[in-house]
Amino acid sequence: MNALDVLDVHASRGRQTVLSGVSLNLPTGSITALLGPNGSGKTTLMRVLAGLLTPDRGQIRSPGIGDPTTAHWRRHVAYVPTGGTFLEQETGHAHFAFGARAYPAWSQSHALEAAHELHVPLQARASRLSTGQRMGLALAYAFGCRAPLLLLDEPSNGLDPEHRALLARAVALFAADGGTVLLSSHVLPEIEGLADRGVFLQRGAVKLQADLDDLRAASTTLQVILPDVLPANVLDDLRALPGVKGMGLDGRTLSLHLSGAHGPVLAALQTLRPLDIQSRPCPLAQTYAELMTASDIRGAA
Ligand SMILES: Nc1ncnc2c1ncn2[C@@H]1O[C@H](COP(=O)(O)OP(=O)(O)OP(=O)(O)O)[C@@H](O)[C@H]1O
Numbered sequence: 001m002n003a004l005d006v007l008d009v010h011a012s013r014g015r016q017t018v019l020s021g022v023s024l025n026l027p028t029g030s031i032t033a034l035l036g037p038n039g040s041g042k043t044t045l046m047r048v049l050a051g052l053l054t055p056d057r058g059q060i061r062s063p064g065i066g067d068p069t070t071a072h073w074r075r076h077v078a079y080v081p082t083g084g085t086f087l088e089q090e091t092g093h094a095h096f097a098f099g100a101r102a103y104p105a106w107s108q109s110h111a112l113e114a115a116h117e118l119h120v121p122l123q124a125r126a127s128r129l130s131t132g133q134r135m136g137l138a139l140a141y142a143f144g145c146r147a148p149l150l151l152l153d154e155p156s157n158g159l160d161p162e163h164r165a166l167l168a169r170a171v172a173l174f175a176a177d178g179g180t181v182l183l184s185s186h187v188l189p190e191i192e193g194l195a196d197r198g199v200f201l202q203r204g205a206v207k208l209q210a211d212l213d214d215l216r217a218a219s220t221t222l223q224v225i226l227p228d229v230l231p232a233n234v235l236d237d238l239r240a241l242p243g244v245k246g247m248g249l250d251g252r253t254l255s256l257h258l259s260g261a262h263g264p265v266l267a268a269l270q271t272l273r274p275l276d277i278q279s280r281p282c283p284l285a286q287t288y289a290e291l292m293t294a295s296d297i298r299g300a301a
Helices: 042-049 071-076 092-102 108-117 131-145 161-176 188-194 212-218 232-239 263-270 284-293
Strands: 002-013 016-027 031-035 057-061 077-080 149-153 180-184 197-202 205-211 219-225 244-250 253-259 276-281
Touching: 002 042, 002 180, 016 042, 016 180, 016 197, 016 205, 031 042, 031 161, 031 188, 042 077, 042 149, 042 180, 071 077, 077 131, 092 108, 092 131, 108 131, 108 161, 131 149, 131 161, 149 161, 161 180, 161 188, 188 284, 197 212, 197 284, 205 212, 205 284, 212 219, 212 284, 219 263, 219 284, 232 244, 232 263, 244 284
Parallel strands: 031 180, 031 197, 077 149, 149 180
Antiparallel strands: 002 016, 002 057, 197 205, 219 253, 219 276, 244 253
16 A cells, blocks of 8 residues: 555646656655755645645545645655754744644654754754754654654755664654655665665656665676786777676676576676676665666656
């Protein structure tokens, strides 16, 4: 069952069309990473999903919550924008009092616990908080909302490594409780340990949405130690084999990025009498780089 279905959403900022036919879905209880280059439309999409920006067309539906045109939606969807807090002159405690009025499922204990974990001084005005503390307050507020759908726009921005780990734990617990999360980020190694799905946005369109485990299983990186430096023609032959998506050579160390069946590549490598072959799953950063440079549009899965 999906917590959110987005179908063919188009949206503009000023006179510029920013989203052109975005379709995606968020399974209930999933953590989905929204990934894409600067300016690809991630924040615009977040704002549309939060009900803060009206799309030009398209459908957004969530069973039990409805659609973003309603006040009901804004009471059941929590959105943390980049940079965090919103009531600049108010203390953290005042933010929480506001949350208690605005969100029917508000949990003061969840908000206080998150603020404590993220080391947020709740008696200070938001305008006096550091960048990381502001984000911490916004996140504590969002966890206090107990909204079933949580939208986090670059939530780890400004957080130090300890607070990033605490954020990841809080997000994982929220999802384990049945909450659904969409979070944008440029920090791909962090996403790898946290999200279970990825939506890859490029120039306002979804290039791919996929389970991250499936992506990892679909491609492999081989590191091969060769007995000699390879002549260029042998490299070209390897590059032309089916399944070879990328290749790098550093002295006698050959790196191969493979997808699909590895048989032909392994057979060719054996003829080179390698000293060692190590295999590891392809990092998300590499999948991302290849996806964003590839010219084909794969569309939403
Ligand atoms: N308030 C605005 N008015 C006009 N255009 C805007 C506004 N905000 C964003 N845009 C434009 O919309 C496009 C998408 O911006 P958006 O902020 O959604 O991208 P993003 O993927 O979140 O980028 P980043 O990774 O840098 O945060 C950009 O071309 C940007 O210039």
